[in-house]
Each structure stands twice: as C-alpha cells, then as structure tokens.
Amino acid sequence: MNPFRIIIAFVITFCSPYTNAQKYVGGDLSxxxxxENQGAKYKDKNGTAISDLLVYVxxxxWNTIRVRLFVDPVKGQTITDAGNKKEVVQDLAYVKELGKRIKDNGLYFLLDFQYSDTYADPSKQWTPEDWQSFNDAQxxxxxxxxxxxxxxxxxxxGATPDLIQTGNEISYGMLWGAKGTNANRCYTNSSTTNWTRFINLLKQAGKACREACPSAKIIIHSERAAKPDVLTDFFDRMKNAELDYDIIGLSYYPYFHGKxxxxxxxxxxxxxxxxxxxxQIVETGYPSQWAVPGTTEAxxxxxxxxxxxxxxxxxxxxLAEHPLVNGLSWWWAEANANGCTGDLKNGWYNAGLFDNSNGKALDALYEMKRFHGDETSINSITKNHNEDIWHKISGSRLHYEPTSTKGIFINKGRKLIVK
Known part of the structure; x- marks a missing residue:
C-alpha cells in the first residue's frame, strides 16, 4: 500500500472524534x-450597514456569544478604575435581554459570572458590597x-446559558473582600492558605449550575497561560478536590502573555x-492600530x-494541533465608537473587530470561522490535493515551505518527513 495513504487513513481515523466534535467560536459582546443604545454604526468590510450584529456574525x-454579569454594577462603578466605569453596566436585567437575543438567533450563550460588582481579574477579586459582611459559611x-x-x-x-463560567480569571481565588484586601487570596507553591474556602465557593456555584442548567457546560477560568506551573498547581487542586466542571478556560493576549x-x-x-x-480560549484579542495600554510583552x-x-x-x-481545544472567543469584539453619542464615543480600545473611525468590520472577524476546522482539517487537503500549498499533518496550513522544521508535511498529495 502507498505509505502516503496509510498516513492519511491514520490521521482521519485518529482525528475524526475531535474534528467532528462541537466547537464554539465567537466573541464577548457584553x-x-x-x-446600540448610543448609536454605534456597524458596517461590513465593504461599508454596508449591519442591521443586527448578532445576525451578521x-x-x-460565529456560533457563540459571551456576556459578563456583575452583581451590582451601579455600586461597582464607584470602585472601578475611571477609564472603565462606562463598561461596567451588565446587571441581571441587561444580561437577560441580551441573552434572549443571543438564544433567539440560534447562538450558544456563554455566561461569565464575575461574582463582583466590577471587573474581576487575578489582581482584583473584590467581594460585592452587599456580601462583604458575610462569614465564609454565609x-x-x-x-x-x-x-x-x-x-x-x-x-x-428564554436566555438559558449553554456554557457557564463560575468566576472570571480566578487563578488566585475570588471573593477576597472589600477593594484593596488580599486577606482571602490563594497562593501557589504548596500553600494551603484559603484554598479550601475558595474551592467550597466553587462547589456551591457549580451545584447551582447543575440544578438550574443541567445541560450547560461549566468552565473554570485562569489567565496564567504564561505560567504553566501555576496552571498545573491550580488544576491539580481542582482535581484533588473532585471539583465538578467540564472545561478549562484560558485567557491569552500576546501583548500580556507572550508569543x-x-x-x-x-x-x-x-x-x-x-x-x-x-x-477553551475564552478571551483573546490583538490591536489593529496601536499597542494596548499596559502592554508588557514583545x-x-x-x-x-x-x-x-x-x-x-x-x-x-x-490551536488545530490541540484536539482538546474546542472554543475560541475574541474579547470586546464589538468595540466601535463610530456614531456613538455617549460615553463610549472616544474609541480608545482598538483591539476589537471594528474600525472605531468608520465602523467597518476588520479582516480578523472573518477569520474566526476557520476555527471550525473546515479550512484546517485533513479533509481539506484531500479535497485540494493539486494546490501548491503546504500543510502540517494535522491539516493546518503553513505560510512557508518546510525545510528545517521537524515534522511530517503534505504538499500536492505527497508527504515530506523532516527529521
């Protein structure tokens, strides 16, 4: 038998469970x-008006939309950094309305519980004001x-979530207390401080998810992509505690995390x-004009x-080389100051998927669909075997002819093994 056929048959058999598995691709449109209420004008890449962004994406x-939920964003605005106050608006009423639109349009709904009145991240996990008097049991x-x-x-x-994050970027715990305190922060490197408290909170949140939305997938979210030792310490603890969840969620921004x-x-x-x-990569993004403020990495x-x-x-x-990865979400994809008449009109954030000056969709928006695998699967190679394009054995396309990179590569129906 032709050895090339043996390799192709093996790859199709081995990869098909993952190639055909459900994949979630889209963005955070919180x-x-x-x-929309401030008059933002969304357009396609050619300048044609988009009447409903959910329908368009x-x-x-796209098949998945992520939305964050704050406990009391009105109170959160009083402790939020000045530049971000305008973004902290997603209370339950807001999320119910947007969530229903998402579901009515036949999209998957990813709900992001922040468990705070304001943005929660690894350096800010402030307990909601109304919860701050509670002891651990309460x-x-x-x-x-x-x-x-x-x-x-x-x-x-009519806004049942399909995926639920119980906490946002909770690598070091959550619900630490009032703004500025680290008293309930969790530490890695063999420390046991506060971990039992934190995991018990996650178990209670997960219990509620299973009862109210038994079909939903629970996501536990860390942003420590640049620190694998912290990641494994964190998820080892989740495993040892027998935490009930389905998906590991990661944030990845090259300007914060690296290449x-x-x-x-x-x-x-x-x-x-x-x-x-x-x-799942539940948050990612990249600028289209200038560096994001606070950029730390080349x-x-x-x-x-x-x-x-x-x-x-x-x-x-x-990501196509990692069959366990089944989700990709662009954060703040809807950022668009074009036409805005309120506090969103300055358009400082340029890592969304629309041009703030004219409202046109950027090329990256249209690339997202490739995550489904139609253009990166082994099937696309067999269908287009006469094209002078190089692929990895996983099916992902190369932008160069491999000469020194080790691996098995495919071009026009033939294989090249580089040792």
Whole structure:
C-alpha cells in the first residue's frame, strides 16, 4: 500500500472524534446593547450597514456569544478604575435581554459570572458590597443562592446559558473582600492558605449550575497561560478536590502573555496532565492600530489590520494541533465608537473587530470561522490535493515551505518527513 495513504487513513481515523466534535467560536459582546443604545454604526468590510450584529456574525460562522454579569454594577462603578466605569453596566436585567437575543438567533450563550460588582481579574477579586459582611459559611450559601436565582431568571426569560463560567480569571481565588484586601487570596507553591474556602465557593456555584442548567457546560477560568506551573498547581487542586466542571478556560493576549509558543507550551502542559477536560480560549484579542495600554510583552505582529488578521490566523492554526481545544472567543469584539453619542464615543480600545473611525468590520472577524476546522482539517487537503500549498499533518496550513522544521508535511498529495 502507498505509505502516503496509510498516513492519511491514520490521521482521519485518529482525528475524526475531535474534528467532528462541537466547537464554539465567537466573541464577548457584553457591551453590544449599550453601543446600540448610543448609536454605534456597524458596517461590513465593504461599508454596508449591519442591521443586527448578532445576525451578521452568525452569517460569518460565529456560533457563540459571551456576556459578563456583575452583581451590582451601579455600586461597582464607584470602585472601578475611571477609564472603565462606562463598561461596567451588565446587571441581571441587561444580561437577560441580551441573552434572549443571543438564544433567539440560534447562538450558544456563554455566561461569565464575575461574582463582583466590577471587573474581576487575578489582581482584583473584590467581594460585592452587599456580601462583604458575610462569614465564609454565609458566603457559600449566598453564592449558591445568587447563582441559582440568576440562572432561574435567565431560564424564565428564554436566555438559558449553554456554557457557564463560575468566576472570571480566578487563578488566585475570588471573593477576597472589600477593594484593596488580599486577606482571602490563594497562593501557589504548596500553600494551603484559603484554598479550601475558595474551592467550597466553587462547589456551591457549580451545584447551582447543575440544578438550574443541567445541560450547560461549566468552565473554570485562569489567565496564567504564561505560567504553566501555576496552571498545573491550580488544576491539580481542582482535581484533588473532585471539583465538578467540564472545561478549562484560558485567557491569552500576546501583548500580556507572550508569543504563540507560550500558549502552545501551556496547552501541551495541560494536555499532558490528563485532566480529562476540554479547553477553551475564552478571551483573546490583538490591536489593529496601536499597542494596548499596559502592554508588557514583545509581539510578533504589526499593530495593523493585517497584523491583527495574521495573529488570529496563526492562533487558529496552532490551536488545530490541540484536539482538546474546542472554543475560541475574541474579547470586546464589538468595540466601535463610530456614531456613538455617549460615553463610549472616544474609541480608545482598538483591539476589537471594528474600525472605531468608520465602523467597518476588520479582516480578523472573518477569520474566526476557520476555527471550525473546515479550512484546517485533513479533509481539506484531500479535497485540494493539486494546490501548491503546504500543510502540517494535522491539516493546518503553513505560510512557508518546510525545510528545517521537524515534522511530517503534505504538499500536492505527497508527504515530506523532516527529521
């Protein structure tokens, strides 16, 4: 038998369970309602007006929309950094309305519980003001009651989530207390401080999710892609505690975390640990014009429309080599100051998927659909075997002819093994 045919047959057999598995691709559109209310004008790449962004992104291959939920964003605005106050608006009523639109349009709804009145991240996990007087036992009951109530109300509004994050970027715990305190922060490197408290909170949140939305997938979210030792310490603890969840969620921003190889290393590390969980990149993004404020890492891509597109193209091709990865979400994808008449009109954030000056969709938006695998699967190679294009054996396309990179590559129906 032709050895090339043996390799192709093996890859199809081995990869098909993952190639055909459900994949979730889209973006966080948490501010869409506010942008619309302030008159933002969304357009396609040719300048034609988009009447409904949810309908449009679905036409471009998106199937999942992520939305954050704050406990009391009005109170959160009083402790939020000045530049971000305008973004902290997503209370339950807001999310019910937007969530129903998402579901009515036949899209998957990813709900992001922040469990705070304001943005929660690894350096800010402030307890909601109304919960700050609770002791640990009362806080466990409150997170259960709050989670259950929110999900029951979403169910009743026709906005049942399909995926649920119980916490946002919770690498070092959550619900630390009032702004500025680290008293309940969790530490890695063999420390046991606060971990039992934190895991008990997660268990109560997960219990409410299973009761209210038994079909939903629970995501546990860390942003420590650049620190695999912290990742494994964190998820080892989740495993040892027998925490009930389905998906490992990661944030990855090259300007904060480093090059694609950093994320690839994190994914390899997680896969080698055999946690038995799928993985999603629940937050990513890249600028289209200038560096995001606070950028800490050197990047491989220009700050341009082309650079942004190349970033997501390369990211998707790398993710295709990791069959456990089944989700990809662009954060603040809807950022668009064009036409805005309110406090969103300054358009400072340029890592969304629309041009703030004219409202046109950027090229990266249209690249997202490639995550589904139609253009990166082994099937596409067999269908287009006469094209002079090089692919990795996984099916992802190369932008160069391999000469020194080790691996098995395919071009025009023939294989090349580079040792």
């Amino acid at each position: 501010l869409l309602t506010k942008y 679905k036409q471009q291959g 806080l466990q009951q409150e997170i259960y009651d709050y989670t259950l109530n929110c999900l029951q109300e979403l169910n009743g509004a 694609l190889s950093v994320l690839a290393n994190a994914l390899n590390t997680l896969e080698n640990k055999n946690y038995g969980k799928q993985i 990047v491989d891509y220009d700050y341009s429309v082309d650079g942004q597109k190349q970033f997501i193209t390369d990211l998707i091709e790398m």
